[in-house]
Amino acid sequence: MGQGNEGFFLKKISAFMKNTLACVIFFSLLGCGADKVGNVDQLNAESQQKIYRWKLITTWPKNLPGLGTAPVEMAKRVAAMSGGRLDIKVYAAGELVPAFGVFDAVSQGNAQMGHGAAYYWRGKIPIAAMFATVPFGLLAQEMNAWLHYGGGLELWREAYAPFNLRPLTGGNSGMQMAGWFNREIKSLADIQGLKMRIPGLGGEVFQRAGGVAVAMPGSEVFTAMQTGVIDATEWVGPYNDIALGLHTVGKYYYYPGWHEPGSALETIINQDAWDELPEDLQLILETANQAMNQAMLDEFTARNAISLRTLVDEHGVIVKKLPDDVLQAFREISEQVVFENAQSDELSKRIYKSYAEFKNRMTAYQAIADQAYINVR
Numbered sequence: 532m533g534q535g536n537e538g539f540f541l542k543k544i545s546a547f548m549k550n551t552l553a554c555v556i557f558f559s560l561l562g563c564g565a566d567k568v569g570n571v572d573q574l575n576a577e578s579q580q581k582i583y584r585w586k587l588i589t590t591w592p593k594n595l596p597g598l599g600t601a602p603v604e605m606a607k608r609v610a611a612m613s614g615g616r617l618d619i620k621v622y623a624a625g626e627l628v629p630a631f632g633v634f635d636a637v638s639q640g641n642a643q644m645g646h647g648a649a650y651y652w653r654g655k656i657p658i659a660a661m662f663a664t665v666p667f668g669l670l671a672q673e674m675n676a677w678l679h680y681g682g683g684l685e686l687w688r689e690a691y692a693p694f695n696l697r698p699l700t701g702g703n704s705g706m707q708m709a710g711w712f713n714r715e716i717k718s719l720a721d722i723q724g725l726k727m728r729i730p731g732l733g734g735e736v737f738q739r740a741g742g743v744a745v746a747m748p749g750s751e752v753f754t755a756m757q758t759g760v761i762d763a764t765e766w767v768g769p770y771n772d773i774a775l776g777l778h779t780v781g782k783y784y785y786y787p788g789w790h791e792p793g794s795a796l797e798t799i800i801n802q803d804a805w806d807e808l809p810e811d812l813q814l815i816l817e818t819a820n821q822a823m824n825q826a827m828l829d830e831f832t833a834r835n836a837i838s839l840r841t842l843v844d845e846h847g848v849i850v851k852k853l854p855d856d857v858l859q860a861f862r863e864i865s866e867q868v869v870f871e872n873a874q875s876d877e878l879s880k881r882i883y884k885s886y887a888e889f890k891n892r893m894t895a896y897q898a899i900a901d902q903a904y905i906n907v908r
């Protein structure tokens with residue numbers, strides 16, 4: 532079982548207090564070591580006064596509600612809590628580097644921080660998708676539970692360590708929608724040859740089911756749909772999709788989001804930049820991220836429901852459920868794809884095992900918890 536974040540924070544605070552206490556005792560014993568105390572005070576004062584100016588690059592279009600605005604809010608909190616000592620400037624996709632250049636730029640230290648989703652980096656770390664979302668996998672709150680209290684975050688750190696990156700949970704968009712389709716999907720036959728923007732493992736499943744999966748950042752989705760480069764696209768859910776205007780370029784809005792049942796976002800920090808931060812700023816940064824992680828899920832949950840109503844009532848969007856045979860096929864292929872994806876090395880196998888065991892426990896529990904309740908509400 533992994534160590535919870537709560538335990539992690541307490542340990543850090545306690546280590547910090549112990550160090551401080553040890554210093555006080557040490558210099559009290561020195562008695563006449565006033566010069567030395569002065570030097571330490573001076574050092575502390577310098578570290579307290581130093582302003583760390585960081586760049587946070589994101590994979591999101593500028594000011595995109597939820598995904599794009601959350602890191603901006605997080606940076607504001609860090610500035611306020613640190614009295615301006617950690618000053619984080621947030622950049623949208625393309626302002627400093629393209630969306631899919633975020634991982635490398637932070638890994639190499641060209642920016643200290645990044646915000647995106649782990650499944651974008653499947654080309655480098657195939658197993659990374661498991662830290663974002665897995666088709667027919669964990670729901671948002673279950674994902675938080677696995678990452679923070681089920682050993683997931685420790686495994687994530689292990690997977691990113693060779694890239695000099697330290698990951699933190701950076702939000703969750705909740706249950707997504709299956710997406711916008713310009714062709715009605717009546718059976719699996721309608722998926723054949725369909726060109727759809729769909730990233731991660733979901734994309735691979737879609738491809739094996741006979742579709743054509745295309746990966747592109749959010750900023751390009753609208754134009755690709757409008758010009759017919761793609762026939763379908765998934766993005767997030769009602770709240771974000773309405774912001775991108777997808778209802779004006781897509782005819783049918785399908786559910787459920789089988790491919791992304793609770794997509795975790797990530798904050799990545801360059802390990803050297805992290806190591807340079809004084810302990811209190813590290814704690815502030817982690818705490819602000821933790822707040823962002825939960826706040827984003829709360830925001831998406833509340834606003835998805837409002838935006839769905841707007842899409843249907845004001846824009847006449849046709850909402851449809853994917854046919855059972857399509858979902859059944861996606862589900863069967865998903866099991867195979869997720870398993871195969873985890874066979875490349877020892878760490879990937881461990882990550883898969885941890886996730887699969889957690890999911891099995893959760894499925895048994897949810898049958899008598901949320902699932903049972905929602906069915907009778």
Ligand code: CA
Nearest residue numbers: 765766767791
């Ligand atoms: Ca998505």
